[in-house]
Amino acid sequence: MALNWFRFAAPSAFYPLAGRAIPIFWWLTVIPLVIGLVWGFFMTPDQLGGTNAQKEYYRIIFIHVPTAWMSMWLYVVMAGWAAVGLVFKTRLSFMMANAIAPTGAVFTFLALWTGAFWGRPSWGTYWDWDPRLTAELILFFLYIGYIALHSAIDDTRRADRAAALLAIVGLVMVPVIFWSVNCPDPNQCAALHQRSDLTRMEGNILFSMLTITFAFWMYSFATTLMRLRSLILERESAAGASWVETTLGKEGAS
Amino acid sequence: MIAFLSQGGYAFFVWGAYGMTLILLVAEILFLRYKRRTILARIGRLIRMRHSGVKQ
Numbered sequence: 047m048a049l050n051w052f053r054f055a056a057p058s059a060f061y062p063l064a065g066r067a068i069p070i071f072w073w074l075t076v077i078p079l080v081i082g083l084v085w086g087f088f089m090t091p092d093q094l095g096g097t098n099a100q101k102e103y104y105r106i107i108f109i110h111v112p113t114a115w116m117s118m119w120l121y122v123v124m125a126g127w128a129a130v131g132l133v134f135k136t137r138l139s140f141m142m143a144n145a146i147a148p149t150g151a152v153f154t155f156l157a158l159w160t161g162a163f164w165g166r167p168s169w170g171t172y173w174d175w176d177p178r179l180t181a182e183l184i185l186f187f188l189y190i191g192y193i194a195l196h197s198a199i200d201d202t203r204r205a206d207r208a209a210a211l212l213a214i215v216g217l218v219m220v221p222v223i224f225w226s227v228n229c230p231d232p233n234q235c236a237a238l239h240q241r242s243d244l245t246r247m248e249g250n251i252l253f254s255m256l257t258i259t260f261a262f263w264m265y266s267f268a269t270t271l272m273r274l275r276s277l278i279l280e281r282e283s284a285a286g287a288s289w290v291e292t293t294l295g296k297e298g299a300s
Numbered sequence: 301m302i303a304f305l306s307q308g309g310y311a312f313f314v315w316g317a318y319g320m321t322l323i324l325l326v327a328e329i330l331f332l333r334y335k336r337r338t339i340l341a342r343i344g345r346l347i348r349m350r351h352s353g354v355k356q
Contacts, residue, residue: 092308102308106317113321152328156321163317167310265325272332276339283343291347294340 055138057278058289064271065297071268079261082108086254094248098240106164107251111242112259114157117185118220120150120266124192125217128210140206141281143213144196145274149266151189158182169238176238177226181219188216202281 054060086108094100124146131139161179162172173179192209199205227241244252283290307314 087304101310103310103313105307105314109317109321149328152324156324159320160317163313167313269328269332272329272336276332276336279339279343283346290343294343294347 055136057138057141057282058287058293060138061275061278061293064275068268068271068275071264071271074264075261075268077261078257078264082254082257082261085250085257090250090254091248100168103164103167106160108254108258110157110160110164111255112262113153113160114182115259116262116266117150117154117157117182118223119263120146120153121185121189121213121220122217124150125213128213131206132210132214137281138278140210141274141277142270143210144206145270145277146266147189147193147196148273149269151186151193153262153266154182154186154189158186165238174238178223178239181223181226185216185219185223188212188219192216 054063086105090105092102094104124143127139127143127146130136131143158179161182165174166172192213195212196205196209199208227239247255279290305311
C-alpha cells in the first residue's frame, strides 16, 4: 500500500474522509447494539446464583461495563492525541482530543449513573466512597476540567496546549481506576466494588456485554468524527481557509 | 410483555439505568446535528457576504 497517511493529517483532507466514514460507524453502532440488547434481555438467565447472587438488576451490566470501559479508553485516546499534538504540533491532533472529550464525559457520567442504579439493589446504596467509584468520579471531573480549561482560554493554540497538559497529567487516574478493586487486604482498604473476571462469566452474558461494548466504541467514533468536522469547519473558516467554501459548495452545504 | 417490563420487580433500577443512557446518547446526537447546522448557516452567511462585496 503506497498510501500516504500523513496526507490525512491536513484538516482539508480529513474533513471529507470523516464525512464518508460517519454513516459506516452509525451502522456499526446500531446493528451490534440491537443484537446485544435483544441477546442480553432474552437469551440470558433472569437471575444469577453462586457466590455473587444477583436478580434481574444484574442486566445493568450490559451498559455499565461498556460505558465504564469507554470512559477509560476514550480518556487514553484523548490524552494520546493531546500528546501527539504537543510533540508534532499538528492542528488536527488537538482537534481530535477536543472532539473526544464530550463523548468521554457522557460515558463517564453514564458509568457512574448506571453504577448507582445497580449499587442500590445489590449493595443497598446508590453511592459509596469506594476506591473505584471515587476514582471514576475524579475521571469525570477531569473530562469536565479539560473542556472548561479549553473554553476558558481565548487563544485556541494556547488553549490546546494547556488543556493537553491537563489531559496528560490526568492520565494517572486510568490505572488507578483499573486496579482499584485489587485490594490486597480487606482490613487495610475496603473495596465495595466487585472484582471481575471475564473468563468466569456465563457465555451469553459475556457475548451481550462485548457486543454492546463494540457498539458504544463505534458510537464514539461516529460522534467524535461529527464533532471533529464541526471543529474543523469552525477553526478553518475562522483562519480564512479557502477550501471550506469549495468543499461546502460541492457537498451542497448539506 | 408485562414480565419483561417489570424485570422481576426491579424495573425502576433496570429502566432507570437504560433510560438515562438512551436519553444522553440521543441528546448528544441531536446536539451535534444542531451544532453542525448552526455552523453551516454562519459560514454560508459569511460566504454570501464576501461574494456580494460587503467588507467584513
